Amino acid sequence: MDRTADSPEHVPSVAVVGGGISGLTTALRLLTARDSASQDSASQGLAPAGVQVTVYESAPRLGGCLSRTELGGLLPGGADEGAEASLHRRPETRELMEELGLTPVHPSTAHGSRILTDHGLRAIPRGTLMGVPGDPRALAEVLSPEGVARVAEETLTPPQDGDVSCGGFLASRLGDEVVDTLIDPLIGGVYAGRCRELSLAATVPALLPAAQQGTPVLETVREVLASRAQTQGASIPGASGGNGQPPVFCSLRGGISGLIPALADRLTALGACIRTGTGVREIRAGRPSGEARPAVRTQAGWEQYDHVVLAVPAWAAAGLLREADPRTAELLSGIGYASSAVITAVLDDAGTDALSGSGYLVPPVRGSLVKASTFSSNKWPWLAAELPAGRHVVRMSVGRLGDTAWQQCDDAALIEAALAEWREATGQEAAVVHAEVRRWERALPQYAPGHAELAAALTASTSAGLSLAGSYLEGVGIPACISRARATAQRVLADLSSTILTKEHA
Structure with a gap:
């Protein structure tokens, strides 16, 4: 042509x-x-x-990592099997939804995200910037007393030129424990990477001046939180607005993947040629x-x-x-790129009292297969409304940069191993009605x-x-x-x- x-x-x-x-x-x-x-x-x-x-x-379909599943016919309206939300505080997605005539939905404010510790699941501390605190005392439930003390005794480092390793810089300032236990699952989890190999400028840019000027991180976090500034990185998975604050995330009924058919319809109406x-x-x-x-x-x-x-x-x-x-x-x-997979399961009679929270994160140092889990039907009210009483949808994410053993497992083995870890972490023994795996090969770029x-x-x-x-x-x-x-x-x-x-x- x-x-x-x-x-x-x-x-x-x-x-x-x-x-x-x-x-x-x-x-x-x-x-x-x-x-x-x-x-x-x-x-x-x-x-x-x-x-x-x-x-x-x-591919035969549009959307890339925005993809949906009907969960074996149990959810005809569909649910996300890839990315499941967008940051609400940035305007771009909200503006696109409005342009396409779509109505955003938001996570439940009744549930919060937790982190897996030696003492079980604990709430992710508030008053932090991607796990970096302004007040070290906020970390008392997730760190050892020695770890909290190390954070409080921040060690200043000389000013550095340009960008630095996020995890490396924060470990030198605040100690290894807070990085390995809290910061790495929060920041590394966004990229399926390791925070010691990720850019500070790309992940928590608000802290870059502290590295370049040699000023205290704790003080910088307090200033950022006081001014309610937002970084360009992702917010805490599973978090939602509360106390009159705007929601952290937004999505669509049926999943954020609903952006794709809406975009395709609009493009076709505008005369674009789409060749799948x-x-x-x-x-x-x-x-x-x-x-x-x-x-x-x-x-x-x-x-x-x-x-x-x-x-x-x-x-x-x-x-x-x-x-x-x-x-x-x-x-x-x-x-570089990391591969990951999402295991989505429909559980029966999980019990709303026992299955609390919107999900949890797992520090990489624990050596677990599962790096995070979302209790999707707790997190998204629209999803709970479409399920019969007593049924719940949960997602388990696996795969970090450098982890390859899980890729050798077939779907059945991966589901079995992930569910075993999930049950141990949550104490749940709910029956599995349906489970499936969506693999994302070389899908997450490393910054x-x-x-x-x-x-x-x-x-x-x-x-x-x-x-x-x-x-x-x-x-x-x-x-x-x-x-x-x-x-x-x-x-x-x-x-x-x-x-x-x-x-x-x-």
Whole structure:
């Protein structure tokens, strides 16, 4: 396919490779921006007709890590089997829901998240920033007296340039116990990684000044909490607003994955072409002069476009760009990924009194298979309302960076092992009505120290006519993906405008 770029009626065309939340939101922004662009086509450089957008998705379905299950027919309306919520305090997801005519739902305020300790499940301490306290006394229920004392006796370290290891820095300041027991399951759990290998700037950016200036962490946390500032990292899993505070998370009835069909319907109505089950095998870059246009190769052959957006994982983008843009491919290859799995179970007669809380986290130092569990029907009122009395839905997450033994287990063995740990942690012996496994291979990017600089280098390095979007750039959460998608769409439109103006004045 070759859309003639020099014809007067030429409409700029964009290929979006990847049909997850990043790719679909990029496509939406490209199409909904055309009205404002056409209002001032002389300055914007875009034809009144806007752009033509084609979305390529190799899988038979859209959505990527936003996926739903009917739990063996027990929940026809569906529930999430991947990401299950979005941060409410960031506006991007709420704005997208409103644009798509969707109504957000929020977690129950009657339940809180806990952490597994040597003394059983304990409430995650309040008054912390991703487990880092302003007042060490808040940690008394989860740390030993020696651990609390070590936190209180913060050891100042010399100012450091640039980014640092989140876990390494906090261990040097506050001790190993608080990092291993509380901070690692909170921060590392978001990425299925290890907080000692993750970037402080990417995970808890509010604490970076303490590292760079050599000032106290405890004091910084108190200041942040007092000003009610929010970091860009994820909040405590399972937490919800209380005492008049806005909720931490939002979702949709039926699951946050409901964003995907709504996006697909809107894109189709706007004229986008969505091609599922169509893998892109190779990318050809354009030339800055515009004499050669970028193109994608599928099983059907090469197809030319004015711009190509890669909204796939970093490792997949690296493979596609190895020949066309080796420098960018090399940078992309440096981003590590972790695999994980979610076991979802429907339990009968669990007992609402005994099954309290919204879930729990497990410190990696315990050596457990299960790293976290969500009591989904406690957490989400809409889900509880769709279940018969006495039935509950729970999720168990497994998989951290470097853990591979679980990947050798078949689904039945994985379910059995995860449920055994869950029963030991909760004391529950409820009957299992249904259980299933959803594996997510190389799904969670790892934000190593210096990641922000790497993301900036990637944005700057791409060849003419190519752009990048995805969770490996500016955040793994849904709001961060939407934010990057919006920015990517604006860069694409600016590139198309520049190209058209150049041709008009040639």
